[in-house]
Amino acid sequence: MEPQPWPEPDPVVARAVRAKNYGRQVPLPVAVRDRLGELFPDGEFAQAFVMTGAAGWSPGRLALVTVFQMAENLTDRQAAEAVRDRLSWAYALGLDLADTGFDFTVLSQFRTRVVEHGLEEKVLDLSLARLVEQGLLKAGGKQRTDATHVVSVVRDLNxxxxxxxxxxxxxxxxxxxxxxxxxxxxxxxxxxxxxxxxxxxxxxxxxxxxxxxxxxxxxxxxxxxxxxxxxxxxxxxxxxxxxxxxxxxxxxxxxxxxxxxxxxxxREKTEDGGAGLPPGHLRIASPYDTDTRWSAKRDTFWNGFKLHVSESCTDAPEKERTAPNLITNVATTASTVPGTKVLDGIHQQLQRRGLLPGEHYLDSGYPSADLIVKSRQTYGIALISPVLLDQSGQARENAGLQADAFTIDWKYQQVTCPQGQASSSWSPCTQHGYPMIVFAFTKPTCGPCPARESCTTSRRDFCQLTLNPRPLTEALRTARSEQAGRDWQDVYALRSGVEGTIRQALAVTDSRRARYRGLAKTHLEHVYSAVALNLIRLNAWWNGRPLDRRHTSHLARLELALAA
Incomplete structure (x- = not known):
């Protein structure tokens, strides 16, 4: 492969495209080429190709073909046929009418090379950089993230x-x-x-x-x-x-x-974990895809992966917006990976692209006390997310005293209970690999206390509680007090819009079901799908029309078709 600039649209093809779309909105590929030009230069993929041997197709244009393929949910064979048959695709790729295109297997070979050289994120990086140049994206502001399950392409096996x-x-x-x-x-x-x-x-x-x-x-x-x-x-x-x-x-x-x-x-499940089954995140679910895992969330039980989508957002009225909501990051993980393990990686990717938000809206599956503090100190991001409430027995039953009722004196390392009694010990320790603080009261203090039954359910004659270090404890207490107010609930309502983005990804690119085997190629699919969704949103923005998220049900579309 020798990097070459993309050829300009062939004049004959250009005239035909303009004539066929006279008085109409031009197709998406034409709008993308006119507005964004050479979106994926060949040189960005040079490391995945050698400089000798038979000449191959332009990798930059193959990347654009793959994006269009995702935008229309086409197979490799259908995408290769579209390159040969469609004028709009020929215009975007700079092909003339005599160009015969390529065999559909070239797309599979291209994806393999991209994955082997770790270039899955390249198309999203390049497209977001172009949007930053055009003023459609910038750092700061607000973003939101949500996840959905993805079913693997292999058959489910017991x-x-x-x-x-x-x-x-x-x-x-x-x-x-x-x-x-x-x-x-x-x-x-x-x-x-x-x-x-x-x-x-x-x-x-x-x-x-x-x-x-x-x-x-x-x-x-x-x-x-x-x-x-x-x-x-x-x-x-x-x-x-x-x-x-x-x-x-x-x-x-x-x-x-x-x-x-x-x-x-x-091997069978055992209570003591003797010779039983290994944890779910280690268990192979298929010999043909060793990355897929079984997982469950509420009533959903699936074999596959998780897709995490982040997008820019704003609470400004639609008439005052200067850019559409655009996807800024996608992360693909095994289905057993919790959101708390993914969030820091999302922030690292956004930092690499220069698109860190000032506020990040998330559901309760992402934040933890450590992440709340780390996101603000390391990235300058405020996490707008409901944190889990006190999980003690008293809190779950809504009876008795909760941990927040105890007053903490960090300077003198002492805790005072609601009855005015001071703790007798303060012991820093490590639990499950994390630093914690255990404080306790004495038996003479807790034994005769009239509030003992509402204070602790322990059979011991004294109360003992565990705390996070000071920054984490204060972050949790502040977040819990804020999320109890109505004003915070009104602000947090902005997060719900990301569910529409997930719905669009499922309806347009069929992201619910993986196309390829393996975590790396599934992530490549999600990255190219994200670029495709951004182009669809930009096209709607450029033409001043509302975004069609395809909320219409299959039955409703059938009724409309029959009525027509």
Whole structure:
């Protein structure tokens, strides 16, 4: 690839586009080329391509094709056909009428190169930088963030199916002759010659348990053959073999019986966490996508990822706005990652782009005491978000004294209870890896106290409470007192608008279901979808028309179509 400037729109194509859209709004690709010009220069992708060999298609224009593909929710084949057939796309890409385009597989190869060289964020960085130049985005102001679940592209498997399919996936990447020569397992061909989803699982729980153990024994037998000194060493390095090893380790144990024979046993959930299943964030859910994870949120249970979308926003009336709301960041994580683990990374990305907000509106799943303090001290951001209230038994039952009722003297390291009694000890410590402070009262003080039952539910004869360090405790108390007021609720109402952005992403780009396997390529999809949504919003802004978020239901659209 030799970086070259994009050619100007072909005059013949330009005249045809203008003639066909005379008196109408030009299509999105035409508006993007006219307003933004060469949006993704080839040189920005140079590190992903070599300078020798056969000439390939311009990576910058392939990036723009991928953005248009997301904007219309097209497959690779449909996008390649649009490059050949549509005048608006030819105009945006600078192609003439005789250009034959490219084979649809080029798009897959382009995505692979982009992911392998860590350039997933490049198109969003370039487009946001252009919008900053045009005065449509700037640092400070207000932004809001929300998340939604994303279903992976692979089939959902239960534990029995996962074990069987992991064995079959490992066999598929080896040579058939080698498997036949080294394995002599009864019923092997019948169990592993076809995909798991081509036949039904046994209805009996006993038979399903027997099948699960059989799959486990088959997997261990295959691994023993792979790691046999006589086997080829390259077999051990196959990703499918390593995935099988992990699946077996997570779902089975092997113990020796009285005769010294190895017995395969399934792992089960245990109260004490003995030989049970590993945590959900570590458990592989599919041999074909080792990044996807099972997760649950309220009534939703899914296998996939999470998408976090941040956008600029304003509470100014629509007539006074100088720019549309635009997506400034997208983050894709495993489905088991909580929002508190994502927020600092979002701020780092916004800081890298020079788009840190002054106020960040979030739901209660994102902030913590540490993040409230860190966001203000490190990034100068005020988190506008409801924080979790006191989780003590008294607070949950709305009875008795809560922790906020105790007065803290940080200078003299002493706490005074509502009855006027002072604590006897102040002990800094570490709990779950975080610094904490434990203070306690004496038995003679708490024992005869008339408010003891409303103060603590402990069976001990004295009260003991745990505090965060001073900055975190004061931040939490301030946030809890502020969010109780009506004025704060009115301000926080601005956050709800991000749900419309999530709805637009699902309706326009079908972000609910991942197109590709793996976390990296799924994130690439979300980044290009975000750029596509920004261009759609800009096009509506340029033409002075309201944004169509496609809230109309499928049934309503069908009724409108029938009526027409």
């Amino acid at each position: 534990r029995v199916e996962l074990a069987g399919e992991s064995v079959r996936a490992a066999v598929e990447v080896t040579t058939p002759h080698w498997v036949a020569a080294v394995l002599d397992v009864p019923g092997w061909a019948r169990r592993h010659n076809t995909r798991i989803d081509t036949w039904r699982m046994p209805a009996s729980a006993t038979k399903r348990e027997q099948l699960a153990l059989t799959y486990g024994r088959d997997g261990f037998a295959l691994l023993e053959a792979v790691y046999d000194p006589c086997s080829e060493h390259w077999l051990r390095k196959l990703p499918a073999v390593q995935t099988l090893r992990t699946v077996l380790l997570q779902n089975y144990t092997r113990t020796a019986d009285r005769n010294g024979r190895l017995v395969t046993v399934r």
